[in-house]
Amino acid sequence: MQIQVFFRSSIILLSSFSWFVFAYGLGILQASYLLVFFLIFMGFLTLSLFLFHLPKGKTAVDGKPKKRDELVQNLFALEKFKEELISFNDPDQISETISQFLASKIPAEFVQVYTWDEREGQFRPRPFLESLDQKFSNLPSLPVFNPFLLWLSEREGIHIKENFIQFASTHHEKIAKQALDFFTETKSELVATLSIKSSLVGFILLGKHKEGKVYDIEEIEIILEILSVSLMSLSNSMIYQQLLNLTETLEAKVRERTKELEETQAHLVQSEKMASLGVMVAGIAHEINTPAAVINGSADNLDANLVFVLSHLGDITYLIQNPDFRSIYLDILFSFVKEDPAAKIDPKDKFKLKKETKHKFVQDGIPDNDATDLATFIIDHHLLHMQEELIRIWKAGGKETFEMLKNTLSLQRNIKNIKYAIRNIVRIVKALKYYSHLGQASYAESDLHEGLENTLVIMQNQIKHGVEIERAYGTIPTVRCNIDELNQVWTNLITNAIHAMKTVEHPKLTISSRMIGEDFVLISFEDNGSGIPTEIKDKIWDPFFTTKDQGEGTGLGLGIVKGIIEKHKGRIEVESNPGKTRFMVYLPLVGPGDVPSIPKEIFREIRG
Numbered sequence: 001m002q003i004q005v006f007f008r009s010s011i012i013l014l015s016s017f018s019w020f021v022f023a024y025g026l027g028i029l030q031a032s033y034l035l036v037f038f039l040i041f042m043g044f045l046t047l048s049l050f051l052f053h054l055p056k057g058k059t060a061v062d063g064k065p066k067k068r069d070e071l072v073q074n075l076f077a078l079e080k081f082k083e084e085l086i087s088f089n090d091p092d093q094i095s096e097t098i099s100q101f102l103a104s105k106i107p108a109e110f111v112q113v114y115t116w117d118e119r120e121g122q123f124r125p126r127p128f129l130e131s132l133d134q135k136f137s138n139l140p141s142l143p144v145f146n147p148f149l150l151w152l153s154e155r156e157g158i159h160i161k162e163n164f165i166q167f168a169s170t171h172h173e174k175i176a177k178q179a180l181d182f183f184t185e186t187k188s189e190l191v192a193t194l195s196i197k198s199s200l201v202g203f204i205l206l207g208k209h210k211e212g213k214v215y216d217i218e219e220i221e222i223i224l225e226i227l228s229v230s231l232m233s234l235s236n237s238m239i240y241q242q243l244l245n246l247t248e249t250l251e252a253k254v255r256e257r258t259k260e261l262e263e264t265q266a267h268l269v270q271s272e273k274m275a276s277l278g279v280m281v282a283g284i285a286h287e288i289n290t291p292a293a294v295i296n297g298s299a300d301n302l303d304a305n306l307v308f309v310l311s312h313l314g315d316i317t318y319l320i321q322n323p324d325f326r327s328i329y330l331d332i333l334f335s336f337v338k339e340d341p342a343a344k345i346d347p348k349d350k351f352k353l354k355k356e357t358k359h360k361f362v363q364d365g366i367p368d369n370d371a372t373d374l375a376t377f378i379i380d381h382h383l384l385h386m387q388e389e390l391i392r393i394w395k396a397g398g399k400e401t402f403e404m405l406k407n408t409l410s411l412q413r414n415i416k417n418i419k420y421a422i423r424n425i426v427r428i429v430k431a432l433k434y435y436s437h438l439g440q441a442s443y444a445e446s447d448l449h450e451g452l453e454n455t456l457v458i459m460q461n462q463i464k465h466g467v468e469i470e471r472a473y474g475t476i477p478t479v480r481c482n483i484d485e486l487n488q489v490w491t492n493l494i495t496n497a498i499h500a501m502k503t504v505e506h507p508k509l510t511i512s513s514r515m516i517g518e519d520f521v522l523i524s525f526e527d528n529g530s531g532i533p534t535e536i537k538d539k540i541w542d543p544f545f546t547t548k549d550q551g552e553g554t555g556l557g558l559g560i561v562k563g564i565i566e567k568h569k570g571r572i573e574v575e576s577n578p579g580k581t582r583f584m585v586y587l588p589l590v591g592p593g594d595v596p597s598i599p600k601e602i603f604r605e606i607r608g
Contacts, residue, residue, distance in 0.1 A: 082229045089236075089241075090237060091237045091238055092126050095113035095126030096113075096126065098204065099112065102222070105222050106222060107211060108189075108209060108210065109210060110207040111206055112125050112136070113126045113203075114142065115202035116144075116200070120141065123146075123203070136207060142186075148178040149200060151178065152191065156195045157192070157193060158192045158220055158224065160215060161189045162189075162214050164183070165180070189206060190205070190215055192204040192224075192227060196235060201231060201234060201238065265563055288428055291421030292425065294417055295421045302411060302418075305410045309404065309408060331389065357379065357387060358375040360387075361374055370399060373402075374402065377406055390402075393405065427457060431453075432458060442482065443481060444480065445480055448476065448486070448523060449476075452490055452511060455490040459494055459495070466506075466507060467501065468507065468508040470508060470509070470511070471511055472513075474515065476521050479589055481587065485564045485567075485568075486564065486568075493525045496583075497509050497525055502529075504528055507527070507528065508527070509525065519588055520570075520588055520589065522586055524582055526580065526581070527581055531578045531580065531581050532576040537576065540574070565585060565587070572585050573586075
């Protein structure tokens with residue numbers, strides 16, 4: 001190849017020289033130009049001969065053998081390393097890849113990458129290669145104020161220990177000593193900085209050369225070749241990690257704020273609930289006071305009954321000794337205790353029956369006043385079917401025997417009254433506890449009808465003043481919900497309905513429930529009140545917006561209602577016209593997890 005090039009070039013130059021000679025012969029070209037061209041020709045010839053005789057396979061720079069395959073392999077390995085490095089986001093993975101590449105190309109006792117650790121405030125060695133000598137695996141972390149690191153941050157590049165040994169006896173003695181201390185502490189011979197605008201991101205340490213020599217130019221060039229891509233990859237990965245940490249911190253803050261908001265909402269719900277209870281407390285007290293008064297009166301009656309019975313034991317003995325009277329007496333007692341439903345008398349017929357029964361007793365010879373007492377006793381105790389037996393007892397024992405029987409039966413009647421009153425108190429207390437306690441803060445399968453009924457019990461004193469409650473409950477399954485919060489929803493909606501019906505002559509509230517498709521329950525509250533004006537319909541969900549008079553409401557009610565329903569992944573809607581308002585609460589059966597959407601066609605069906 002060299003011969004061909006040499007001869008082709010020579011032929012071209014000889015041809016050119018011939019033309020110059022021919023031109024000179026014709027007088028066209030001056031002798032000086034011919035001389036210049038001749039000198040150029042001789043110079044080219046000399047250079048070509050020199051190059052032609054150079055040894056094959058050697059360069060004119062260093063004279064070292066260069067194998068093409070080895071060079072190509074190194075280039076491919078370098079490109080593969082760069083591509084691999086850029087693809088990583090983890091500083092440890094990048095550091096390990098850098099160490100592996102350098103360890104495969106340079107015979108160093110160890111390769112260690114240091115990077116800046118923001119949390120620790122120092123430069124920390126990244127994972128050590130297990131394939132290297134483990135005696136170098138416990139290298140120390142280095143503080144940012146290390147004097148040699150401060151010096152390195154302003155001097156990018158590669159620094160070798162040997163150079164600082166030479167500086168030890170010069171005016172650079174101080175920095176040389178700091179450098180040698182650094183190399184001794186890190187057991188290294190070479191440090192390559194990774195800096196961005198005089199800011200040290202990290203550095204690469206190499207231990208002693210395995211061949212016991214100073215690192216040569218080729219080995220240093222390998223390090224220089226990867227410094228830029230290593231710096232870029234490490235800095236990007238560190239920024240990525242910082243963003244990741246910031247994201248995690250932000251997510252933690254969001255979770256914390258969300259929890260605080262949920263706690264705030266829970267406190268608002270509880271405060272609103274307590275405010276509602278404050279409004280209802282007088283009614284609740286009255287509801288409890290009424291059965292308490294019944295208990296008190298029945299207890300007094302029991303005391304009087306016992307005194308009378310004990311003071312008339314003689315009459316009891318007389319009745320027991322007489323078989324006929326004993327049988328009649330016991331039949332009357334058992335009939336009273338048994339309370340046969342068929343024997344009960346319609347209240348509308350009581351007055352007429354009392355009059356007819358009294359008339360019959362008078363005809364049987366019982367005095368008028370006594371006949372009135374006896375007729376009243378029989379009708380009030382639903383003993384009309386035993387009036388003949390009572391007349392026999394009266395005629396046989398007189399008024400004293402009748403009074404003894406009446407007091408004996410009153411014992412049972414007063415006990416029943418006390419039990420009934422206690423059941424009412426228990427019902428109210430149970431509803432109050434169910435309504436107001438904080439123990440139901442978690443989601444559980446709950447009966448919505450039970451929650452509605454307990455809310456109605458708590459609000460009984462407000463409802464009973466002329467408000468008709470119509471229950472149109474359908475068949476619905478239990479719902480996974482926070483029933484404590486939903487009870488607050490029912491309270492607010494019922495309270496608003498009662499308030500809207502203040503001026504209505506015959507107020508009526510209809511509470512209904514039914515399934516919507518297979519996944520949702522609809523609870524609706526419909527009143528015949530004045531309705532919601534169109535201009536404020538969109539504002540009713542705003543916090544602190546209220547149409548009530550001052551002192552009657554905070555305006556938090558419907559805002560809290562909407563928040564609770566949305567927390568349950570449900571929705572609430574309102575339809576209102578003069579004389580009719582309906583609030584519709586849609587709740588998923590499964591709670592606030594994976595909630596299906598309500599089909600649009602079902603909404604169209606509901607809303608007409």
